[in-house]
Amino acid sequence: MKLLTHNMLTSKCMKGVSVGYPLGINASDVRVSEVDFNPDFIARMIPKLDWAVLYNAAESIGQLEDLPKDLANNYENDQEFLKKVHHVLLEVDIINGELVCPETGRKFPINNGIPNMLLNEDEV
Amino acid sequence: MTKPWRTYLLWFAQEHVEFRVAEIDSLLSLFNIEMRFTHKPVTEPYWIVEFASERDVQLLASRSVSLRNCLELWGHEKEVWKLHEKLKCYPRNLMDPYLQPNKSFKIEVETFCKHFTQKEKVDKIETFSYLPVQGPVDLRNPDVILQYIEYYGTVANNPPELPYDVFFGRWVASGLRQLIKKLSLKTRKFIGNTSMDPQLSLLMANQAKIKNGDIVLDPFVGSGSLLVAAAEFGGYVFGTDIDYLMLHGRTRPSRIAQKKREKDESIRANMKQYNLEHRYLDVLVNDFAMQFWREGCKFDAIVTDPPYGIREATERVGTSKENYTVSEEHLPTHIPAKIEYGISNIYKDLLSFSAKHLKVGGRVVCWFPVFRQDYNEDGLPSHPCLKLVANCEQTLTKVTARRLLTFEKLRDPTEQELNMDHKEITDFREKYFVVREETRKERRMKEARVREENRLQHIRDKV
Incomplete structure (x- = not known):
């Protein structure tokens, strides 16, 4: 699971959860692999992200490298910056671990890179 | 000039x-x-x-x-x-x-x-x-x-x-006729029983107007054949499916000569096969009835082939038992029970989801099963924020067909529209088996009549 995906997920649909965002991450196996860089795509994605959530998520799994805490101005033309964002969004992959609901502590296992967001029948 | x-x-x-x-x-x-x-x-x-x-x-x-x-x-x-x-x-x-x-x-x-x-x-x-x-x-x-x-x-x-x-x-x-061959299911690493053929997948990606850098979702992703086509045209792809075994490539193999699936069969492996791995975002095991996507999260396009309840089951997580709880000791390995989702609810949820999570001007392209003789445009799923821009039929059998519906999002839904009631859509599945049942019965009766006539004829000939 990529940090881009993590940025887009919430456990709000669960009973008794009011925000459910951001989900916690416990990563036991993280893989970093090179992915083709598409600066236009990254520049288009940035406004859709919750930057603080991305920053904290990267930090929590030790993949922060030198990502700035605050979003740079005029980032569309800053190739170096876009590359860093590209790295945390698309090149860092959580292979095994779990996502954790911030309110209930419910854990969602990640196996083989695929998060399992299924609730049990007594939770729906 | x-x-x-x-x-x-x-x-x-x-x-x-x-x-x-x-x-x-x-x-x-x-x-x-x-x-x-x-x-x-x-x-x-x-x-x-x-x-x-x-x-x-x-x-x-x-x-x-x-x-x-x-x-x-x-x-x-x-x-x-x-x-x-x-x-x-x-x-x-x-x-x-x-x-x-x-x-x-x-x-x-x-x-x-x-x-x-x-x-x-x-x-x-x-x-x-x-x-x-x-x-x-x-x-x-x-x-x-x-x-x-x-x-x-x-x-x-x-x-x-x-x-x-x-x-x-x-x-x-x-x-792009040659592309159909390149993406052929015959040579694809990971396929399922209902993988969409490449030509139709590519047509869907085109009708969804997918372009370079778009974020595309298939909420009933299966073996990911629609995502291959979407990524081929520049889409960055997400998929979700309720079937854990399918996403992990652990279902029974679909190829007749294959005894068991290879270890590394997955949607991601397909993307790799076609050099599209850089456009693979993620797949999640998720029940479409329980949405985990964040409120403001928008997709540029949604392409999907929901289950019709015939070859793939229309299921969601749930139980008919009252006050049921999973015991602590079973929790780690528990596989949730499923109940009938129903075609009507699937399409209702799909259009509501699209109205909420598509960008304005974005498209949702989906198949919808119909009985040819009862087909009527008013019976199609609809939503006030989505405009039906294309509707094409692919016949499946003498009596059934599926229609490829393309909707374009006109505007964001109002508070009321987020919680609106939808019209009931005829359940294709129920009728499918009723019709089958009838014809099978009729066929048996007819065969019995012919046998009886032959027998009588035989007796007369002897006499």
């Missing part, structure tokens, strides 16, 4: 005919191209159209799956001799740039619905010897391809003596 519009011949593959218009319309709107018909096509495999620039034709062909070839049309007649007359009068200033001494060329002969030997074809080429070509012939890699087409209708077993129509023109571009 603006350049005059030129006439072009678009030649289509005679397959999924009904999807042609929807595909071309989507591409024209995607590239913001204007195209004029010189006459409205009916069922013939060609269109005669006008474009303002050749670039437009090339753009269109660069994405079209139903297009075979595009020609700049130099002549179109009902009779061969008239075509020759026409070509002899074709303005030299339009023809000459392509017939220069430094331009190698070849002439191709295409005959639609009638077969000719190579010798006959060469003879046909010879009849164009009056063309003022100056360059050398190059059959392998010519600078200019001229094409002569004879059209003998669409009924293969009884073509007429003479062609209905003849065309001559200069080849401009070819469509």
